[in-house]
Amino acid sequence: MVQPILAPRQMLIGGGSLARLGALLRQFGLSRPLVVTDPWMVSSGMVERCLAPLRAEGMAPGLFSETVPDPTDTVVEAGLRALRAGDYDVLIGFGGGSPMDTAKAMAILAAAPEGTKMRAFKAPAAADRAALPVICVPTTAGTGSEATRFTVITDSERDEKMLIAGLGALPLAAVVDHELTFSLPPRITADTGIDSLTHALEAFVSRRANPVSDMYAREAMRLIGPMLRPVHADGADARAREAMMLGATLAGLAFSNASVALVHGMSRPIGAHFHVPHGLSNAMLLPAVTAYSLPAALPRYAEAARLIGCARAEDADQVAGAKLLEELRALNRDLAVPTPAAHGIPQERWEALLPTMAEQALASGSPANNPRVPSAEEILALYREVWRG
């Protein structure tokens, strides 16, 4: 079997690495960057940390700062207009998953004929072409988008989070600097951290797992598992921040090369219809979906439990699997993850949308990578179970 493995051409990893962003561009012969970010990065002054090293290299970076959470096709089109209005040779996605995914989608759309809609690239279509390279600088330890061949864009007409996959979405380079995450509040730290853990776990149990994705997933779980609580309790804990940041990038490499599975498949519709932050909807689903999937890949889940640190090396697989379920429930309690009901979603709307959500989950293709592949009815049952908490 032939296994393609994808990764950015260069990753600058470590505290203070953002200071070298300008030199990194120069190394690739790039000098006309458009920085893609969100309004908060500008109002908080954080964006200066990205712009300063570019200016220090004599560059005059452009700025598109209108990205939104759960980035939409319309925002990508606005970004494309900003891109075409200037003379740029590289996009820099600076922020959480949304700015990075917006930058990737802009590069893909810019390579398509005028008037093409983002939905033309929805998986299983291959989004292999990009008009210009993208460099990603994450400011959360979460999506791992800096290292993946994916971007997730919402179709604003259909309220659907579209998975878009291909070489066109793979960044040329990434700057992974945990010092950017010190000021994140506990809620975002927890949500993004659970997203990373979910990436590593889903890549590890995926039907498309392979020796290389396993290597990334194992190390990501080893780094993230013991640090979720410390980093939530004390955002200034540099050791925890560093481990979470590296863990998130490694988890990105893991799922980029093995795909995510049922948790992400079911999570995207919750995000699209109810605007629950991505990591939080994953967290709501993770215990129930893991309990459902566990019998189909017990040795893998047991190993994950040992790597995360909630089971001992000598525990039998059954014991380790049970401990994993216990740990995922405990994590949600300790990190104050609400049920959909407690998050304020009205039950009638949840029930009314379930058939559409189940259909969209299945259509994304992610559930087919799960060790136990669910029917639409089983997905409905899982959504109802998650509602009850």
Ligand SMILES: [Fe+2]
């Ligand atoms: Fe995710």
